[in-house]
Amino acid sequence: MSSSLAGTVLSHLSSRGGHPALTWYGADGGRLELSGYVVANWITKTTNLLVDEFSADDGTTVAIDLPAHWRTLCWVLSSWHVGAQVVLGPDAAGQSIDIVATSRPELWQRADAEVLAVALPALARRFPDPLPAGVIDAGPAVMGCSDVLGWVPQPVAQQTALTLHDADVTYGELPHWLEARASSALNTAAIAERRVIIVCTATEVTPSLLGTLVGCWLGGAAAIVVEPGAAAAADLSRLTSNEYADQVITLE
Template identity: 50%
Template structure:
């Protein structure tokens, strides 16, 4: 049976802690593989930051201005774990959110605090382009505990995801993925696209990752450049399917 809450999804990752759960292929061939234990660890650290630095909880709106990416999954799951609402769409006013999580911090004006996320796999800091006053996610997240500390109770009726044409409450979140093409236990290839808005692409990626993980599966998430290459090169796609032991190659993205 699918796990009924985000907390249960994360707990289920610990049943096989060493099993790969989220594999990312980025621009230029970068690859990172997160086991269940490592993915849950990243989410816990990030959730601790959200609670301790920004009092994240039910009613707190976290603007996630990030493309489809493994770090995006971590930030969204962390916000959901503490009952906050993920807002998609960079056109949202900072006056309407409590915190902004973005890879483009220079485009946002205060008053909402800004968390700058470096997307390269090996990045340990955002670098010299970090605006004054912004939180450097690459450095800050690692200072927080590996186990989730105190977190407010999740309000099932509170919003969990808004934007990209979606309005999903925490009670609806686990049932939100309706992708019948990802059966229980599958290792799913989740391609992404550069067409359309970033918010739409991020929503589709989060949908498919959640669909797989809630049903004890795993995901190979591929950035738009490589996704386009795989779509036009069947032999390359077949090699990836074989190498990553992918069992499902269709997704909503």
């Protein structure tokens, strides 16, 4: 087992096999259920892409310009798996960036970086719009990578794992930092094999979403994430019943 946080999360997801690990309710009204094996496979493939194609390691900065979405979480965990510095969305302004994962490739045409266009619709395999010159379609690039995790560099404790507008979080600090940002309603010691609904109130990936989701997976629970647009239209009591959920957490 990898000693890194992302490696540990990957091991927990893999151990779930065909059992659900992540169910995502999108603002478009769609529902997508992913098993532990499938989520682990996406993280594995994306990690292999970062290492094999871009030689990503602890000296690499990855900007993730994506909304709250299951693919975004895979990109964050894959970047952490290789020890890269993750910069989320707006916090990328003014940063020296090596790799960009974005749903808005037209905004990054002049970036001195490798730009990957990430499709957001459900299980879309290709970006739906014409791409600017030099931009890589992330779908085929990820899917073309091995299902078996190759060599990955180990994160360095002193290196930055996450850059926010007001702080940098190192790899040494990351596990406790995420635990502290998880919802106080999440009892990781008592959620094994439970189903937890996480209601998002922000359209972007927040520290509380990252912390709560990682806490669910490390605690052995399945997460059911509801985007803000979907949350506004959802009948949570009915959703809780339909999903056989044990707990509902609304993120601040």
